Amino acid sequence: MTEFLNTLNGYIWSNALIFLCLGAGVYFSIRSRFVQVRQVPEMLRLMLKGEKSPSGVSSFQALTMSLAGRVGTGNIAGVATAIAFGGPGAMFWMWAVAFLGASTSFVECTLGQIYKVRDRLTYEYRGGPAYYLSRGLGHTRVAPLFKVYGAVFALVTVLACGLLLPSVQSNSMAVAMENAWGMSTWWVGVGTVILLAFIIIGGVKRIATFASIVVPFMAVLYIVLALIIVMANASALPGVVKMVFASAFGADAAFGAIVGSAIMWGVKRGIYSNEAGQGTGPHAAAAAEVSHPAKQGLVQAFAVYVDTLFICSATGFLILSTGAYRVFEGESATGAVIASGGALPSSVVEVGPAYAQIGFDTLWSGAGASFIAVSLAFFCVTTIIAYYYMAETNLRFLIGRFATVSVPLIRGTVGSNLTMVLQALILVSVMSGAVSTAAEAWTLGDVGVGLMAWLNIVGIMILQQPAFKALRDFERQKKAGLDPMFDPIALGIRNAKFWENYDPKTGKDKVPATALS
Structure with missing residues (x-):
């Protein structure tokens, strides 16, 4: 099975996906006239503005829900892995994919808002790639094909976010706690399962509230403490910066042979961490209460910066400036050591959280192990919660109108009962990941991320037009001094059923309904 997964992962994460991710980012950046640069002031303003409602969360809560999914083990263990197998140059390519990916994130998250719906059970907003893939071309001859395409994405996402990705987070958290306190990974798994069960059963509101409190606090604390250590090693910074840029392009003799690995690992771990193009961000974006889809698209574009340019960079500079790294030849720690910073002990140190510790x-x-363990505990738990929300959203998409159908001989509806099954499966995945090996967990996670990225990026390349119509409309209204309001019919955007029945001025439906699909 391990050999099969590694082979499958190799096909999914071939050079084709690397070029697709980078190429899409370049294309969207040019077409949007580098919206990720021009609109940074507006991103910051919108991030702290916005109202929540019984159906939707605020822009800030949607941002933190998105960051909950983005900020996880990829920001600590993922950065260490990228440096170990791609060299310091992998850091540059993580930055590159974040800068370009911010435009990709704008497109996918704006589409998520345009084609969102109301949940049939809870009346809350739901949306994401499955929704816009199945609806974006619903008025054309290829509508049946894209309905199937949307269903395939939903199925892959339920599998990835419900079973594959949570195990990576719980594994890194368990390993970090075992390193720090000698705590049994079994006990870590059990404790995490109990905490998660309390939060995810509370629904999107409890998830949003938890994320809006925990994510900003832990992100700021982690960045500040990491920067303190980096500044304590300030004399090493010029050499570190030079090494990052030189090895990114093969100019450093020591890393010249692995420049291809630097690109691959930088892009792979960059996407795993910031999730731009992966299709996860649109789920949280769709949950926001906004008057115009582009508003949440801009907020979510900034989330990519927070994840990679701030948190991942803090980890990277921490590891490199303190010399707590080794670079291996090949894609495993069994390869020859190309370079070493000198701070790691001579004994074998598993690639991952231990480097940051x-x-x-x-x-x-003596404090590093504990702090990283605590940081990972918060980051990983919030990420698993975000994964659950995404899996639940796509499960709702798959069951559609059957969500409200009562189940004979069993209490509740089809939707409520299948939701409980999903909750049980994700808790099993968390427990399994906590006691499995890191290599197995990461391989499964990479498979899930890669499949979602393939399906989503191809989809938004085809369906991009409504997102750019929304951007031009937003910028036109802002230039006129207005608070942008969205009217899909006036823009020629078809099949945006929610917005056709929604009055952004009042924040209410034109025709009241308990559920719209």
């Missing part, structure tokens, strides 16, 4: 220990001896 040892980096922290260079300044606060």
Whole structure:
């Protein structure tokens, strides 16, 4: 099975996907006239503005829900892995994919808002790639094909977010706690399952509230403490920066042979961390209460910066400036050591959270392991919660109108009962990941991320037009001094059923309904 998964992962993460991710980012950047640069002030303003409603969360809560999915083990263990197998140059390619990916994130998250719907059971907003893939071309001859395409994405997402990806998060958290306190990975798994069960059963409102409190606090605390250590090693920074850029393009002799690995691992771990183009961000974006889809598209574009340019960079500079790294030839720690920073002990140190833990220990001896363990506990738990929300959203899409059908001999509806099954499966995945090996967990996670990225990026390349219509409309109204309001009919955007029945001025439906699909 391990050999099969590695082979499958190799096909999914071939050079074709690397070029697709980078190419889509370049194309969307040019077509949007680099919206990720021009609209940064507006991103910051919108991030803190916005109203929530009984159906939707605020822009800030949607941002933190999105960050909950983005900020996880990829920001610590993922960065360490990228450096170990791609060299310091992988950091540059993580930055590159974040900068370009911000435009991709704008497109997919704006589409998520345009084609959102109301949940039949809870009346809350739902949306994401499955919704816009199945609806974006619903008025054309290829509508049946894209309905199937949307269903395939939904099925892959339920599998990836419900079973594959949570195990990566719980594994990194369990390993970090075992390193720090010698805690049994079994106990870590059990404790995490109990906490998650309380939160995810509370629905999207409880998820949004939890994320809006925990994510900003832990992100700021982690960045500040990491920067303290980096500044304590300020004399090493010029060399680190030079090494990152030189090895990114093969100019450094020591890393010249692995420049291809630098690109691959930088892009792979960059996408895993910031999730731009993967199709996860649109789920949280669709849950927001806004008067214009482009507003949430801009907020979610900034989320990519927060994840990679701030948090991942903090980890990367922490590891490199303290010398807590080794670079291996090939794609496993069994390969020859190409370079070493000198801070790691001579004994075998598993690639992952331990690199950051040892980096922290260079300044606060004995405290690094505990701090990284605590950070990962918060980051990973919030990420798993976000994964559950995405899996639930896509499950709702798959069951559609059957969600409200009562189940004979069993209490509740089809939707409520299948939701409980999904909750049980994700908790099993968390427990399984906590006690499995890191290599197995990461391979499964990469398969899930890669499949979602393939399906989503191809889809938004085809369905991009409504997102750019929304952007031009938003910018036109802003230039006129207005608070942008969205009217899909006036823009020639078809099949945006929610917005056709929604009055952004009052925040209410034109025709009241308990559920719209």
